[in-house]
Amino acid sequence: MKIKKLIVDSLQEAVEEVRALYGSEAIILSTRVVKRNIVPFLPFPKSSKLEITVGIPDREDFTTEFKKEETLYQEISNLKENLKEVMEIVKRQRVEKEEVSKEDLESEFSIRALYLMNKLINKGVAKEIAQKIVESSCGYDFELKRLDLKGENIEALIEGFSKGIRIVENFPEEGFVIVALLGPTGVGKTTTIAKLAYMLKRQGKRVGLITIDSYRVGAVEQLRTYANIMELPFRVADTPLKLRECVGELSFLDLVLVDTGGRNQYDEIRVKELSHFFTKLPTLRTYIALGANTEERVQYEVIKSFGSVADPSGLVFTKLDETNYFGTAINVAYRTQLPILCFTTGQRVPEDIVMANYEYLAKIFLEVV
Template identity: 35%
Template sequence: MIESRRYRAASMPEALQQIKSDLGPDAIIIHSQPVRVGGMFGLFAQRAVEVRAAAMTTQDDLDAGAIQPRQPRQWKPSQLTGDETIALTKESPEPQRPATPLRKVQLEQFSQRLGEASTLLADAYRCLQDEGVEDRLVQEIMLQTKAGLTFESLGRPDSLHVALRSAMLSRLPRRRIRQDTPPHLICLQGPTGVGKTTTAAKLIGLFQSERLRPALLTIDVLRVGAIAQIEAYARIMGVPFAVAYDPRELAAKVESWSDYDVIVVDTPGMGEAQPERLADLRCHLQALPQSSNFLVLSATAKTEDMLATVETFKGMASIDAIVTTKLDESRHLGGLYGVLHATQTPLAFSSSGQQVPEDLTVGGTEELIARILASWREPSLARGVGTCLP
């Protein structure tokens, strides 16, 4: 939340001191102007400065007392013009030095930059909310973004974009899966219809393009047509293929394929509503303790469903990475970002289309963040907000 308040003080240093103690050291000045207060019939009025300042606040800030709730203090109604203004009284105000023209221009430029920066930050805040990033996470990202800004970068959309992107990136795990040195055994798991089999075929294509020797295994003997579907992919791509009907067969096949660089295992779709399937999968995974388990999640799923799926599959075996599919069909990706953040599980691959093997990206975290931020940059730039000052 952005907290904005108006102050009046005898001098700028006095106002700044009060703002810092009120809104914290990171408060920014949005606007300031000299004013005259008091007097009678236009006579004996004293010079003062009126300042509007803002700071990003979170509930934590309020709870921890970093930002004090608004309180009346040394209130002199005769010196106030607005009920939001906080007047800082002094027995004998120091005479103010008149601003030189150069200082005045600098001050105006500074105020303008701050105004532009707060517009951009507010736009970014709204964009993340609209994309479905959970409120608390939006606040954390915005605070980190603000901390990453320098005076020179204030009000510059490109600099703010960099700070925002790096704040979002830094909140996700950094581990990466390398396509040229993948794990020897990759097991794809997940709910029904998310794209496990299609992803398995895409991975085979990817590893072949790295001149590796992949092989394909399935334990999905439940769905009608499942074996035929994956067998067709194996035939087209010219890789060894096998079906394992029980954990013993699975372990034996993996053992006999130890010469292959990478073995991709496809599994039947399931969720918490199918406890027998989950129990069966657990038995198969126990036969493959060396396997890297990749959970496949469709980006079109609801955030709560994705989180529930992660919990369900974590109960089978540890999840080493997430693979996301159907990015091409999802309009808002903030929920997926939140799942990666909440689970602190790396994104191994991203799929955005049905084309095998083309529509697969290794990793995809940067692309995900770029897509989330795309709707922020466009409206701001279109309105010409945040042009760079000389």
């Protein structure tokens, strides 16, 4: 900084002169009153003047100041970012505390593992099942002194699901099989049969369709329409005997899909009628169709009721698109240990169907489908 001295009449004049001479960055460091000769070389008379000391900052001073300011802004912005991250962690922990409880947080699982558990719980998986699924993909981390995920979230869920949930692996099996869908009214049986038929036909399988639903008006026409569009053999069987005859006629195919009329699971008599249809069919596989949007307690009742018709080979979960809590499907599959055949995800035939697989399950819970 350079120092200059000026003699002026007043402070007002000082300010103006300093600005004019040295610019707005110059600063007045001090002022003092001094006596000056009015006529040069004569000691008298004298007048009072103001001597001011001006500081003029060097160019480098500005640059340094500017840099200091810039660094300060940078630091503030870094702090803001850090604060945001801390808030995120606190928020996450708060959610975890609410759903996993304080004891859990203090116990054996890492934050990452708890986070994944919450992903399941938030979508309706029961807490103890979510814990078992995540636990089976964890290992003990000696640094954290907690159970931690062995891989990334997606790998962990795939592994966890593959240990707790069964899926139908070999569909369709080799040789002639009869595949029937049973379940409550309107759950999506006929639509699912059409979707499966299309998928199997595309795989090169020879598929036939049979309906035993002569009860509901329009039911026969509904399946016949799909059969016509896909150019598949189609039969209507209104009695158990007729069903066996139709199966016999179509036994040259790889498989037949049998559509049944929806029945109220609490109507024992109507459910029992189905049993008569499905006796004496040696290669019969029955799958129970459950609406993923149906209350979990009711899903067990449906399985109990239709499971009495024939030993179920597995489950079909329909209408996954109509609920955010499809975790109940995981609970049902985990607790019954019945394998899942497929999920349906909308009304479109043939598109809206996904054959059960662990990667799909992991993705829908992580919302990356």
